[in-house]
Amino acid sequence: MKRVHNFNAGPAALPFDVLKRAQEEFINFKDSGMALMELSHRSKEYDQVHEKAIADLKELYHIPNDYEVLFLQGGASLQFAMIPMNFLSSEKVGNYSLTGSWSEKALAEAEKLGKTAIISSSKESKYNYIPNINELIPTDDAAYVHITSNNTIYGTQWAEYPDLGDIPLIADMSSDILSKEIDISKFSMIYAGAQKNLGPSGVTVVIVKKDLLKDIPSSIPTLLNYQTHVKNNSLYNTPPTFSIYILSLVLDWVRAQGGVSAIEKINHEKASLIYNCLDESNGFYTPHAQVGSRSNMNVTFTLPSEELTKDFLAQAKELGFVGLAGHRSIGGCRASIYNAVPIESCEALVAFMNDFKTKY
Structure with a gap:
């Protein structure tokens, strides 16, 4: 399946x-x-x-x-x-x-x-x-x-x-x-x-x-x-x-899963994976939210240009990553990592993001 x-x-x-x-x-x-x-x-x-x-x-x-x-x-x-x-x-x-x-x-x-x-x-x-x-x-x-x-x-x-x-x-x-x-x-x-x-x-x-x-x-x-x-x-x-x-x-x-406290811990791990990728990208990926206000549910970010954003989203879709386009009102990208999104999906996304950054 x-x-x-x-x-x-x-x-x-x-x-x-x-x-x-x-x-x-x-x-x-x-x-x-x-x-x-x-x-x-x-x-x-x-x-x-x-x-x-x-x-x-x-x-x-x-x-x-x-x-x-x-x-x-x-x-x-x-x-x-x-x-x-x-x-x-x-x-x-x-x-x-x-x-x-x-x-x-x-x-x-x-x-x-x-x-x-x-x-x-x-x-x-x-x-x-x-x-x-x-x-x-x-x-x-x-x-x-x-x-x-x-x-x-x-x-x-x-x-x-x-x-x-x-x-x-x-x-x-x-x-x-x-x-x-x-x-x-x-x-x-x-x-x-x-x-x-x-x-x-x-x-x-x-x-x-x-x-x-x-x-x-x-x-x-x-x-x-x-x-x-x-x-x-x-x-x-x-x-x-x-x-x-x-x-x-x-x-x-x-x-x-162990209750809400266990879910909270996993959510923090998922968000940290992606935010670390953004912060370590030397500006290739730019988070929208300031540190201290960042969401563990919705990670929003931009790339250096609209053209790169389109390429990023197109390649992501081909590889089975769905829903990464930012809201139509602000554009950019968004990864929503709610409770049911497994940590494996976040790990796969980070691997793709690092690979995309290296190529471009």
């Missing part, structure tokens, strides 16, 4: 063991005589999948008991609007840290719904660094502070998170959730599209502190109100059952 080196930014690589298991169970799930996609979301067979996924995520990520875990739809993009709809009152201000395109989009949605403030930004440097957490000073009337923990387009990542006291910290962790250990209690809410580290596209995970939910206005449309999904265990409407099933298998795989 032909398998490429998958460096796509999302939807992204899934663990091969997960794909094999899903294939084995596809036609006749748990002797039900049906594929899981055919099962009612109210059936006992699916209910076991649903409850196990929630329980496993809580266990693997050490989520405290005063948090809810929700499986929603609409991707992180819908959360950009749901957050201010639920938590931004007319007397308060939504505080945003701008570190890339996705935080800009989150801010743009909030601006349609209430008052906002930009309390830190690296836009002036083309988002090549993460602002110092000591400079993240909320406004006096802050409803919450919103950050994007990892920036896929620019290849930057928060190495530490601010302690804001009573002000809720909300993080879009779509591209680095479950890639490293974090202290969940620092956050009032974490949300993530699954299609990088958690599973396939179609399901969005929300981890939200119960205290944050108590003042949601009753005027919020039913399906856009977090309380609706809490009260109905994410089953108010038909959930993306197959995506949640694959997510559950990914969590099994994470446990088999």
